[in-house]
Amino acid sequence: MNVITTFNEKRREKQIKYERSVLKELSINELKKRVQDHFGSLRMSHRLFQNPGIQEACYDVALEAYLLGAQFSKFGTSGEKVEQTLERCEPEETHLIDTLFNFLLYWGGGDEGYYSESLYFNCEQYVRKWWLDGFEKGMRRQKLRLH
Numbered sequence: 001m002n003v004i005t006t007f008n009e010k011r012r013e014k015q016i017k018y019e020r021s022v023l024k025e026l027s028i029n030e031l032k033k034r035v036q037d038h039f040g041s042l043r044m045s046h047r048l049f050q051n052p053g054i055q056e057a058c059y060d061v062a063l064e065a066y067l068l069g070a071q072f073s074k075f076g077t078s079g080e081k082v083e084q085t086l087e088r089c090e091p092e093e094t095h096l097i098d099t100l101f102n103f104l105l106y107w108g109g110g111d112e113g114y115y116s117e118s119l120y121f122n123c124e125q126y127v128r129k130w131w132l133d134g135f136e137k138g139m140r141r142q143k144l145r146l147h
Helices: 007-023 028-039 052-077 082-088 090-108 113-143
Strands: none
Touching: 007 052, 007 113, 028 052, 028 113, 052 082, 052 090, 052 113, 082 090, 082 113, 090 113
C-alpha cells in the first residue's frame, strides 16, 4: 500500500522542518534581554512586565517576526533589497505589531494614556528588529545552502 500525501501536507512538513532549523540559533536569554531592552524604559513596564504571560506574548511575537524574516530572506538572496522585501511582507508585519500593541494596551489597563504612541513605536521597533535578524539569518542559511 502506498501512502497518499497531498502537496499541502508536504509543504507544511518542509516549512516546519525549516522553522525548527532556523529557531535552533536562538536562545531564551536573548529573547528575555530584548524584551527588557525594548520595553524596560516604559513607564508602565515596571508592573506590567512582571507578569510572565506578558513576557511570553512578547516572546511569541518575536519568534513569529523572526520566522517571517527568515521566510522572506529567499527574496534577498535573489537580489531584492531589504526595503522591497519589507514592503512585500508589510501586512504580516503590521499584524504582528498591532497584535503586540493591542495586547499590551489591554493588559496595561489603559493607564498609559499619553504614552500609547511611544508604546506603539517600541512595538514597531521590536518587531522590525526581530524581522531583520530573521532575514539576516535566513540569508546566511541560503548562502550556506542550509535551507
